[in-house]
Amino acid sequence: MCVDCGCSLPASPDHHHHDHDHRHDPDPEHAHEALTPAPPAGARLLQLGQALLARNDALAAGLRQRFGAAGLPVVNLLSSPGSGKTALLEALARRQPAAAGLAVVVGDLATDNDARRLQQAGLTAIQITTGQACHLEAAMVERALEGLDLAALRLLVIENVGNLVCPAAYDLGESLRVVLLSVTEGEDKPLKYPAMFGSADLVLITKTDLAVATGFDRALAHRHLARVAPAAEVLEVSARSGAGLEALAARLGLELRTAA
Amino acid sequence: MHELSLMEAVREQVLEQARLHAARRIDVITLRIGSLAGVEPEALRFAFEVVMAGSIAADARLQIERVPAVAFCDCCQGEFALDDGLWECPCCGGLSRQLRRGRELQLASLQLT
Numbered sequence A: 001m002c003v004d005c006g007c008s009l010p011a012s013p014d015h016h017h018h019d020h021d022h023r024h025d026p027d028p029e030h031a032h033e034a035l036t037p038a039p040p041a042g043a044r045l046l047q048l049g050q051a052l053l054a055r056n057d058a059l060a061a062g063l064r065q066r067f068g069a070a071g072l073p074v075v076n077l078l079s080s081p082g083s084g085k086t087a088l089l090e091a092l093a094r095r096q097p098a099a100a101g102l103a104v105v106v107g108d109l110a111t112d113n114d115a116r117r118l119q120q121a122g123l124t125a126i127q128i129t130t131g132q133a134c135h136l137e138a139a140m141v142e143r144a145l146e147g148l149d150l151a152a153l154r155l156l157v158i159e160n161v162g163n164l165v166c167p168a169a170y171d172l173g174e175s176l177r178v179v180l181l182s183v184t185e186g187e188d189k190p191l192k193y194p195a196m197f198g199s200a201d202l203v204l205i206t207k208t209d210l211a212v213a214t215g216f217d218r219a220l221a222h223r224h225l226a227r228v229a230p231a232a233e234v235l236e237v238s239a240r241s242g243a244g245l246e247a248l249a250a251r252l253g254l255e256l257r258t259a260a
Numbered sequence B: 001m002h003e004l005s006l007m008e009a010v011r012e013q014v015l016e017q018a019r020l021h022a023a024r025r026i027d028v029i030t031l032r033i034g035s036l037a038g039v040e041p042e043a044l045r046f047a048f049e050v051v052m053a054g055s056i057a058a059d060a061r062l063q064i065e066r067v068p069a070v071a072f073c074d075c076c077q078g079e080f081a082l083d084d085g086l087w088e089c090p091c092c093g094g095l096s097r098q099l100r101r102g103r104e105l106q107l108a109s110l111q112l113t
Helices: A028-035 A054-069 A085-094 A113-120 A138-144 A194-198 A208-214 A218-228 A245-252 B003-020 B041-052
Strands: A044-051 A074-078 A102-108 A124-129 A155-159 A176-182 A202-206 A233-236 B026-034 B061-067 B070-073 B078-081 B099-101 B105-112
Touching (some): A044 A054, A044 B003, A054 A138, A054 B003, A085 A102, A085 A245, A102 A138, A113 A124, A124 A138, A176 A194, A194 A218, A218 A233, A233 A245, B003 B026, B003 B041, B003 B105, B041 B061
Parallel strands (some): A074 A155, A074 A176, A176 A202
Antiparallel strands (some): A044 B105, B070 B099
16 A cells, blocks of 8 residues: 555555655644644633534524425525526426426525516515625525425525625525536636535536537536536536426426426 | 625624633634635635724734645545545545545634633
């Protein structure tokens, strides 16, 4: 066994020619020691290890329990602004039988345009206008759900604020985290936002109807996604053409109408 | 960005601990931030000044312990550091699905008087 990295290649003069910079993480304790002089007399050191987002995490855990008790799957839908979250939900809504039980809570900094679009498509849609907050938090979702009968729903989608950075850290109590990547954003987008894509259960490659026009390299996108999100499923969809929507609906437990 | 609201959470937790321990001054605040937490440590420093002003933590030293993301490779039976958030084992190139460290966003410790 290689004592440097623990891999099973036999030790030999040739062994270390391959790309092997032994990126073992530095022991965090050592880094810490270098920074901390001995405390002065009368001072106390409290080891805490408390999550900064403890309050959000607790609220999210409460939401997760409520959703579970109601047997309701909940999706946290994330992406850059303009990747097609709302359009995708509209496309699913148009293909659903009436009263199919899909509801949406949608977050934006300003306007209720998205909620209106979704309502016009026949969905129950509740807008959260965050003001300056660049992400949704569990408390906002909890408030938005007041007055909604969860037991009557088949699927709740939380359409997050368009942002590939901040929303990643905030648990909303979801059972499935879905991140969108549109073909117009470039195949290497996932490499630029590893924390967000790495947190996804399901990645949707959207706007596939534009793939040819943008010269989108599907295989390359899939390879990059595998490197930052190896456990994520990947589906390809087009809200405009309808491609992939049946597979997506099946994955989400939604029934679509068989007739167009 | 929301480093300000994160620092407000730090302030709340720090002042609560100060109250519990009847402290009159906070000397050192240590945060533990994983590289996949989605938070920029240096942006936290700016927020720190703004948020702690006027409190018993106003003169505290802020330390940030960065935790590099580390995954476990089943094939090699060893841990490796994720380079730029890539889950590829540097030894065998295999893709790991087991993150061991790197999503931390914690108030690690407090030194108070």
